[in-house]
Each structure stands twice: as C-alpha cells, then as structure tokens.
Amino acid sequence: MDKVFFMKPFIENFNKKDVFTKTFAIILRVLAIISIVAAFVIWVLLWKVVFEIPSAGIAGGVIFQIFFLVGIYMASHAAFLRAQDISKLKTKEYIVVPAATVFLKLLGEIYASLTAAVALGGGILIWFAGGYGLQLLEEVPQFIPQYGGGTTFLGGLVFLIGGLAFAFFTLVAFYFASEFFKMVMDIALNTKKG
Numbered sequence: 001m002d003k004v005f006f007m008k009p010f011i012e013n014f015n016k017k018d019v020f021t022k023t024f025a026i027i028l029r030v031l032a033i034i035s036i037v038a039a040f041v042i043w044v045l046l047w048k049v050v051f052e053i054p055s056a057g058i059a060g061g062v063i064f065q066i067f068f069l070v071g072i073y074m075a076s077h078a079a080f081l082r083a084q085d086i087s088k089l090k091t092k093e094y095i096v097v098p099a100a101t102v103f104l105k106l107l108g109e110i111y112a113s114l115t116a117a118v119a120l121g122g123g124i125l126i127w128f129a130g131g132y133g134l135q136l137l138e139e140v141p142q143f144i145p146q147y148g149g150g151t152t153f154l155g156g157l158v159f160l161i162g163g164l165a166f167a168f169f170t171l172v173a174f175y176f177a178s179e180f181f182k183m184v185m186d187i188a189l190n191t192k193k194g
Contacts (some may be wrong), residue, residue, distance in 0.1 A: 020095050025087035028106075032079035039072040042140070049139050053132040060128025061136060064121035068140070071117025075110040082106040093192070097185045101178040108174025112167040119163020126156035 043065065050061030082102055091098045118140060125133035130151040 021089045024099050025083040028083040036076045049136045053129050057129025057132050060125040064125040067117045067121025071114045074113035078109040101182045104178035108171045112171035115167035123156040123160025
C-alpha cells in the first residue's frame with residue numbers, strides 16, 4: 001500500500017536538510033543551464049541586428065556583444081557557485097530559510113551582472129551607433145529602465161552610469177533582504193535557546 005501512497009515518504013524525505021538542499025542545488029544548476037542556452041540564443045540572434053547597423057556603428061555592436069557575453073558568463077557562474085553553497089549548507093534548526101538567504105543573494109548577483117554588462121556595452125554602443133544602438137538595445141531583455149538620455153555621447157554616458165548605479169543598488173537591496181531573513185532566523189534561534 002505504501003507504494004501506491006508515495007507522498008508520505010516523499011514529504012518526510014524532502015523535509016530532511018540534506019535532501020532539500022541537494023535537490024534545491026540540482027534544480028538551480030538545471031535552471032542555470034537552461035538560462036545559458038536561452039541567453040546564448042538571444043546573443044546569436046542579436047548578431048543579425050548588429051550587422052544591420054551602419055558600418056561606423058558595427059564596432060559598438062561588437063563591443064556590446066562582448067559585454068553581453070561576459071554578463072551571461074558572470075550570471076551563470078554565480079548560479080553555479082551559489083548552487084554549490086546551497087548544497088553545502090549545514091543548519092540544525094531551519095531548512096528553507098538558509099537556502100532562501102543564499103538564493104536571494106543569487107538573484108541580486110544575476111540581475112546586477114546582466115545589468116552592469118548591458119549598461120557598459122549599451123553606453124559604448126550608443127556612442128558608436130547612436131539611434132541604431134537604441135534599436136539593438138530594444139532587442140535585449142529590459143534589465144535597465146530607460147533614462148531618456150538620447151543618442152548623443154551624453155545619452156550613452158547617462159545610460160552607462162545609470163545602469164551601473166541601478167545594478168549596484170539592486171544588488172544591495174537583495175543582499176539586505178538576504179541578511180534580514182538571516183537576522184530573523186538568528187533571533188528565532190536565540191529566542192529558542194533563551
């Protein structure tokens with residue numbers, strides 16, 4: 001009868017610390033691989049838009065593509081590192097909260113990596129290609145709010161600095177949320193001991 005009603009052993013095993021963290025880490029790695037493939041497809045498709053830019057702006061498109069590829073690498077590497085951190089978690093009381101604190105940091109790191117790469121590459125792209133650069137940036141998933149700087153040198157600078165600032169403050173917000181959850185967990189553990 002236990003073979004038919006398999007949910008009880010599944011739930012009991014999933015609540016064990018090692019099973020949960022290892023499963024979480026495996027799912028995170030699988031999602032990272034899927035994301036890498038999807039981002040690489042976007043990167044390949046962007047080359048079509050790069051080669052539609054007038055010849056004076058193609059250099060900016062190539063530089064943007066390099067930065068975008070570096071952003072994909074940084075985000076995916078962060079995912080694999082954090083998956084490793086989650087699989088090695090050693091906690092006595094709580095199972096989900098420690099993994100959630102690491103996951104929150106990872107979300108900030110992924111967003112900041114991609115945003116910083118798009119900001120740096122996008123600013124240079126606008127300097128080289130002007131309005132054509134903005135057309136290319138419209139094809140990229142929106143990581144950075146549009147600042148309305150335009151297609152001039154100043155517009156590229158605003159895009160670059162604004163994007164880097166947005167990446168930094170987003171990273172700080174996710175790290176703060178992670179530390180807040182950890183602080184609440186520590187308070188709960190100290191209260192139990194007291």
